[in-house]
Amino acid sequence: MWLTKSSIGKKVVMSVTGIALILFLTFHAAMNVVALFSGDAYNEICELLGANWYAIVATMGLAALAVIHIVFAFLLTFENRKARGQSKYAVTARPEKVEWASQNMLVLGIIIFLGLLLHLFNFWYNMMFAEIVGTMGAYSPSDGFAWIQETFSNPVFVVLYVIWIVAIWFHLSHGFWSAIQTLGWSGKTWFCRWKIIGLVYVTLLMAAFLIVVLAFAFKCAPSLC
Template sequence: MWLSNSSIGRKVVMSVTGVALVLFLTFHMAMNLVALFSGEAYNAVCEFLGANWYALVATVGLAALFVIHILYAFWLTIQNRAARGNERYAVNARPKNVEWASQNMLALGLIVVLGLGLHLANFWYKMQFAEIVGNPMMGGLHAADGYGYIMQTFSNPVLFVLYLVWLAALWFHLTHGFWSAMQTLGWNNTIWINRWKCISNIYSTVIVLGFALVAIVFFCKNLC
């Protein structure tokens, strides 16, 4: 199977799952923004995405994307380290043009995964998982009270800061990941490379700002 036994194939898997995850983030970010305007509307969305069959299927699909993306990341990294040989350079210099993020995608990805774990514990476990196991009051609030959970989470300054760190890592990860996916899929050339890089920077910034905005607003709300 070329998606596993050729280097481009493996990269295609990374790209496709990556792009799908970017789409998910876009949707998630848009959903979060709803909370800024109306708690009720947000909760309605939460209810809609509760333990329904379609939401569950989507969740499983999403989880699969994550797992594949992460497993491939480790696999590629192990292969790449082996390809580098046993000796390491004594002196390293990063040439201009080479983004810092591009050389640290795995580390950034790990931060993103850790943040994800936190996030799942804070929200998903208490909201969707609670419904699945049939204990809708797991986190002290009703499972569909997303608004309440947001308020609760961002009242904690430690969590707030951790979320911001997480989002920063995500930003770096996305700025490289996005155009890199286009390059891997072959939709690139000397003209488009700069366009894609510009698009990835803007797009990543929009997504990350969207998430950050919700966190900041709710953190402030709690302060007042």
């Protein structure tokens, strides 16, 4: 199977899962922004997702995408370390056009994974998981709005989420155009275009996440007035 055996095939798997995860983030950001304007509307979305069969299937699909992306990341990194060889350069100079993020995708990925664990603990555990097993925390599993207020009233979580969002921005600032490049939809002209499109898209996307975190941290959203 070329997707698991050849170097380009493995990278195609990384690209496709990566792009799918960016699309999920887009949906997630759109959902979050609703919470800025109306708690009721946000909770309606939470109710709609909840522990319904389609939400559970979609969550499992999403988990599979994340797991494949992570497993292939480690596999590719392991092979690349081996290809680099045992002896290391005594002096290395990073050329200007080499972005920092592009050489640190695994480290950024690990930070993102740790952030994800925290996020699952803060929300998924209290919401979808609580609904599946039938337990109840401080708030109802479908009262997502209350869980957001609760989480971001803690400044430690606010700081950790901001770090997490910045790490995702760096990861995607390289990941977006890199995925397109790997799929071969790039060239001399489109390389620059994809890079700009990627940067703009990813910046807007992560700004949407950041605004929600900060709005709830400083309690200044229209939905809170």
